[in-house]
Amino acid sequence: MENEKMITFEVNGKLVSLEKKPGEMLADLLRERLGLTGTKIGCNEAECGACTVVIDGEAILSCNFPAEKAHGKQITTIEGLATKKENGNGNGRQGEYTVHPLQDAFIRYGAVQCGFCIPGQIMTSYALLESNPEPSVEEIQYALKDTLCRCAGYPSIIGAVQAASESIRTGNPISDPVVPIARDAGRIVGHSVYRPDSIAKVTGSAIYSDDLHFDGMLHARVKRAMIPAGIVESIDTSAAEALPGVKAVLTAKDLFAEKVHGLVIKDWPVMVGVGEKVRYVGDAIAIVAADTRDIATEAIKLIQVKIKPLPIVNSAVLAHKEDAPQIHESGNLLKHIKVRKGDMDSGFADADVVLEHTFFTNPNDHAFLEPECSIARPLENGRMEIYVGSQIPYADREQVASVLGLEEEQVRIIGQLIGGGFGGKEDIAGQVHAAMLAQKTGQPVKLLFDRQESLIVHPKRHATQIKLKVGAKSDGQLTAVETELYGDTGAYASLGEKVMTRATTHASGPYEIPNVKADCYAMYTNNPPAGAFRGFGVLQSAFAVETMMDMLAEELKVDLIKLREMNALRVGSVTNTGQLLDESVGLLECIEKVKTALYEKAGSDPFKPVFDQNDPNIVRSWGFAVAYKNTGLGGGAPDKAGAEIELLPDGVFEVRSASAELGQGLPTVLQLTAAEELGQGVDQVRVLLSDTDLTPDGGPTTASRQTYVTGNAVRHAAQAMRDLLTAELAERYDVNPEKITFIEGLAQIDRIQVPLADISKTLRADKVEPKVLYTYWAPETKPLGQGGKMHVAFSFAAQAVQVEVNLLSGEVKVPQVITANDVGFAINPLGLQGQIEGGAIMGIGHALTEDFVITDGQVITDRLARYRIPSIHYTPKITSFIVEHPTKDGPFGGKGVGEIVLIPTIPAITNAVYNAVGVRVDSLPVDQEKIRMAKVKQMV
Amino acid sequence: MGSWKEYSVVKTLDEAVHKLSTAIEPVKIIAGGTDLLLEIQQGHQPIVHTLIDVNNIDEMKCLEVRGQRLFIGAAVAVSKITNSPLVKQHALAVSEATGLIGGPQVRNAATIGGNVAHALPAADGMISLVAMDTQAVIYKDKSFVEVPIMSLFKGPGQSTLEKTEILVGFYFNLKQPGEASAFDRVMRPQGVALPILNNAIWIKRNRNIIEDIRIVFGPSGPVPTRAERVEEVLKGYAMEQSYIDLAKKTLRETVKFRTSKMRATAAYRYELADLLLERVLKKAWERTEEV
Structure with a gap:
């Protein structure tokens, strides 16, 4: 008889024997008892594939696999693929590891973005190649179907798996994919390089917040209201407090300093106390810290809360009614946002045709694969450290400090890798609660959201109702556009005002229109808060206006691309907020690029329905849409970022900024920028982000602003560093500063070369710190309503999308996307490609799969299984054009890219659906049942 | 507070039956567990005390031709069924259906027995077995009993299997010409x-x-x-x-x-x-x- 108390198995070639633990899943055993934290838990419900390990040759989800079942088996985890080199100094990129060809290929193909899903992707691919050494694209898609990537690096993942397969079969090394360099590429900027963090991400050694462990660490859980509106009548925590292992139970009465948090408007209670109002299901009532997560979960269940229900306000339109229940003391209106240009009466009087239509967009969840996690660690000197993947570390610091009653400097945010953000990690999630419990207990406290909590609690994309009225001359010239928007900002403001402002200012599209009027009502409701999400309001209004442009083209019998070209913003145009665009408007070139490629693929009439030759029930057509999106905060907000550069004693320049990396590739952009200015290669530059003690404030990572703002800060800091070194060396070596240059690892001082490491040491010995700090201020902008420059720059895009519709079922597929994006300057082409492809696929998700359902304030979509994000099966063939109309104040001419890439995809898809089957989609997402039933009606 | 307290691996059907009647309640049979464990975790099923793992019972892991029929053990992973040349030859519908259950990783753990015993009215694998006029084999009172697969279902999510009855596997006829x-x-x-x-x-x-x-x-x-x-x-x-x-x-x-x-x-x-x-x-x- 085997020892019944032990599980024995082999992991990565090592035999382990551990005591059985009731209820333990393999993923938990690997992560917690063996420290193999490369295996990630994204959903804990067998949906996302992040936890995939290989057991006896087969890919298995370890989050749903009883540890005891692993007895006697052989397990390979991500840590088992690469081997650490003995002497630890391998060739540059792979460093101390000899990586598996899959790992190598993932790096080279740019398949690694936020990196959280990558261990799962690689392990699933590894099992595939073990059983099928030469898989076709279809076989790769079949095998990876349920291994989700929210950055949607699927095209690169497919390329990487194929390249690895070839390399394994042939023994040839993996070569880099072809990615065009920037048009005016510099020595370093504009060329593709591998992400600095990619080796850690493909080997499983990359650390995200939940991978951290501290001695004596407690685990926290939050008691949530789970009722959308009401008054808390009583909270009884006695049973929870009595549970063995519980170390602290806190409620609102334990708040002694600031009681609310929030990014712009502080209206979000840290906890709702007795007599206070519950405004959405995710409101926190009590928080618990206990020895284990299980005990904390049990304790939460023992807390008795009585809430007297109040009437529920479930939509923005209802919230605006006069007799609507008031959610906040200030009322339900967060902001009435207005855009005014010209004269509407004369604009519509000038029109030959006027169209009016109302559109609806649904809420979306970011569904980043890494759930929110914060660890608070109290230090003996009274300071508090917070380990968290946050998009705005300095805002976290301020909000945590104010609730704890500390000075801001007493709180240190130590930013961790972020497993996807997309705007969803800007607000406070668990930071404040973890810190309160740490302050109370004096012990480190980890607060990890499970997927259900993540879906219920954090702010969503605004559900928006958009009424559009458009007037045009018979040739298509727009004369007037009037918009009325209702945005559902949910229970708390978050960034709602900003998001809906962007929706409003972009509501009439990237067109020059003499007469514009837009009114937006950003409304509080009892739904989960809505805040920042990639596209930031512009996505919603682009869906409306781009659909309307197609309706107008049909009404006027004008070519729908010509209609857009005729009205498109160009240099010299004045936007609807009164901003004169004096440079960097690449929209017409984007349209031209897409149009040319579209005609090549689909002939001169790409928007007609084409029936499949073999199946008359399959019809295909193309759709078209354009978009623009601001770079930076704008609207009069001071937009600045700090960057620090230090020449370290080992001769490496360290670039520091508290800006955040969520997978979008900021470290690469900053590394390339500094290397270019300092005459170095990328290996001579290291980037440190998101630590409020060590890195200067880079502002929020939002609004497609970091390449521009922090990129500029780093560029200027690098120039200042060069000047500082030049001045010091000129004096020391008594040479003309013009004779000093910097090359890879060295300073060239007239005819002699001195290693940078030596220079660093020499300066330090002389008490000169080789360190510079630069704070970059973006050009001043004007608030909405004052005219003038509201934004420092805009990015532009055009897309054509092909759909394939099954007339019998209404099912819609997207086989092809053509996309052109004006990004100013492609600083980091490989990263840019990842953004463009991932953006298009996220757009496909928004159009076809993603529906965050809220019914009367209750979240129906409370599992990842119910919120479908695109799998690798949704990967279209993507043809991408980079358009570069540099903006003069951008770093090397660059402007934002993170958001523009997905905005046109959605209306391009819905327009294509209309072109294919004649069913107009005016609410998202596309509903295949509606398409089919509309066809049935047409037939009757 | 895991989903179970005791995880018991059995090697024979008799051992399983014995465990089923003697183990601390509540007790459940587990094969793949892909649905069961999620349902317990998410509160749709009560937490169990004992899980009886039947993955090491040879008869239940078997997939082979027996006489004029194909036998598929209830604990055979659905991915094995999808890729089995025998299943492809004799019941392509079953191969197609099982190839669509869950995702690839889930199919490596999930079993056809679980897919059927779950008694969901639209389970892909189960529906295909019904079309094959499948006989289910049940181990009860120390002997094997064959019943039509349709008789296993009482209502949505409810099977007719009694507590000490074990679903062992499935038989359907080998494909004939035409x-x-x-x-x-x-x-x-x-x-x-x-x-x-x-x-x-x-x-x-x-x-x-x-x-x-x-x-x-x-x-x-x-x-x-x-x-x-x-x-x-x-x-x-x-x-x-x-x-x-x-x-x-x-x-x-x-x-x-x-x-x-x-x-x-x-x-x-x-x-x-x-x-x-x-x-x-x-x-x-x-x-x-x-x-």
């Missing part, structure tokens, strides 16, 4: 990963005549049912469009679909039933020509 099967389904891209409608068809052909046919749609009621009236319309007639159209008409008159919130209306399900009936029937028919 026979074939096919499966397909239509999903909704949003929301839960359940098919709006699936359909499995087994067919026996004699020249251009449909000599015999079995048609199953899921979900079409609380327990799986054959579309017998539709079968009658096609049985004994030529494979011609006019009969297919008549079958569709009969389907609308005799098969009951219902509206399920956020998944599909009944009206849309009838549209899909038309589509699937024609598609799957034609696919199965074309396969008969391959012999």
Whole structure:
């Protein structure tokens, strides 16, 4: 008889024997008892594939696999693929590891973005190649179907798996994919390089917040209201407090300093106390810290809360009614946002045709694969450290400090890798609660959201109702556009005002229109808060206006691309907020690029329905849409970022900024920028982000602003560093500063070369710190309503999308996307490609799969299984054009890219659906049942 | 507070039965556990005390030809069934259906026994087995009993298996000349990963005549049912469009679909039933020509 108390198995070639633990899943055993934290838990419900390990040759989800079942088996985890080199100094990129060809290929193909899903992707691919050494694209898609990537690096993942397969079969090394360099590429900027963090991400050694462990660490859980509106009548925590292992139970009465948090408007209670109002299901009532997560979960269940229900306000339109229940003391209106240009009466009087239509967009969840996690660690000197993947570390610091009653400097945010953000990690999630419990207990406290909590609690994309009225001359010239928007900002403001402002200012599209009027009502409701999400309001209004442009083209019998070209913003145009665009408007070139490629693929009439030759029930057509999106905060907000550069004693320049990396590739952009200015290669530059003690404030990572703002800060800091070194060396070596240059690892001082490491040491010995700090201020902008420059720059895009519709079922597929994006300057082409492809696929998700359902304030979509994000099966063939109309104040001419890439995809898809089957989609997402039933009606 | 306290691995059916009657309650059999564990975790099933792991019972892991029949053990992973040359040869519908259960990693753990015992009215694998006129093997009172697969279902999510009865495996006939099967389904891209409608068809052909046919749609009621009236319309007639159209008409008159919130209306399900009936029937028919 085997020892019944032990599980024995082999992991990565090592035999382990551990005591059985009731209820333990393999993923938990690997992560917690063996420290193999490369295996990630994204959903804990067998949906996302992040936890995939290989057991006896087969890919298995370890989050749903009883540890005891692993007895006697052989397990390979991500840590088992690469081997650490003995002497630890391998060739540059792979460093101390000899990586598996899959790992190598993932790096080279740019398949690694936020990196959280990558261990799962690689392990699933590894099992595939073990059983099928030469898989076709279809076989790769079949095998990876349920291994989700929210950055949607699927095209690169497919390329990487194929390249690895070839390399394994042939023994040839993996070569880099072809990615065009920037048009005016510099020595370093504009060329593709591998992400600095990619080796850690493909080997499983990359650390995200939940991978951290501290001695004596407690685990926290939050008691949530789970009722959308009401008054808390009583909270009884006695049973929870009595549970063995519980170390602290806190409620609102334990708040002694600031009681609310929030990014712009502080209206979000840290906890709702007795007599206070519950405004959405995710409101926190009590928080618990206990020895284990299980005990904390049990304790939460023992807390008795009585809430007297109040009437529920479930939509923005209802919230605006006069007799609507008031959610906040200030009322339900967060902001009435207005855009005014010209004269509407004369604009519509000038029109030959006027169209009016109302559109609806649904809420979306970011569904980043890494759930929110914060660890608070109290230090003996009274300071508090917070380990968290946050998009705005300095805002976290301020909000945590104010609730704890500390000075801001007493709180240190130590930013961790972020497993996807997309705007969803800007607000406070668990930071404040973890810190309160740490302050109370004096012990480190980890607060990890499970997927259900993540879906219920954090702010969503605004559900928006958009009424559009458009007037045009018979040739298509727009004369007037009037918009009325209702945005559902949910229970708390978050960034709602900003998001809906962007929706409003972009509501009439990237067109020059003499007469514009837009009114937006950003409304509080009892739904989960809505805040920042990639596209930031512009996505919603682009869906409306781009659909309307197609309706107008049909009404006027004008070519729908010509209609857009005729009205498109160009240099010299004045936007609807009164901003004169004096440079960097690449929209017409984007349209031209897409149009040319579209005609090549689909002939001169790409928007007609084409029936499949073999199946008359399959019809295909193309759709078209354009978009623009601001770079930076704008609207009069001071937009600045700090960057620090230090020449370290080992001769490496360290670039520091508290800006955040969520997978979008900021470290690469900053590394390339500094290397270019300092005459170095990328290996001579290291980037440190998101630590409020060590890195200067880079502002929020939002609004497609970091390449521009922090990129500029780093560029200027690098120039200042060069000047500082030049001045010091000129004096020391008594040479003309013009004779000093910097090359890879060295300073060239007239005819002699001195290693940078030596220079660093020499300066330090002389008490000169080789360190510079630069704070970059973006050009001043004007608030909405004052005219003038509201934004420092805009990015532009055009897309054509092909759909394939099954007339019998209404099912819609997207086989092809053509996309052109004006990004100013492609600083980091490989990263840019990842953004463009991932953006298009996220757009496909928004159009076809993603529906965050809220019914009367209750979240129906409370599992990842119910919120479908695109799998690798949704990967279209993507043809991408980079358009570069540099903006003069951008770093090397660059402007934002993170958001523009997905905005046109959605209306391009819905327009294509209309072109294919004649069913107009005016609410998202596309509903295949509606398409089919509309066809049935047409037939009757 | 895990989902179980005691995890017991058994090697024989008798050991399993013994455990089932003596272990601390609540007790559940686990094979793949892919559905069961999630349901417990998410509070849809009570936490169990004892899990009895049947993955090491040889009979239940077996997939082989026995006489004129194919036997598939209840604890065979669905990915093994999908890829089995025997299953592909004799019951392509079962291979197709099991290849669509869950995702690839789930299929490596999930078992066909779990798919059936769960008694969901539209489980892909189960629907395909119904079309194959499968006999289920149950171990009860120390002997093996064969029952028609349909008799296993009491209601949605409820099987007729008693506490100490163990679902051991499934038998269906080997394919004869002129026979074939096919499966397909239509999903909704949003929301839960359940098919709006699936359909499995087994067919026996004699020249251009449909000599015999079995048609199953899921979900079409609380327990799986054959579309017998539709079968009658096609049985004994030529494979011609006019009969297919008549079958569709009969389907609308005799098969009951219902509206399920956020998944599909009944009206849309009838549209899909038309589509699937024609598609799957034609696919199965074309396969008969391959012999």
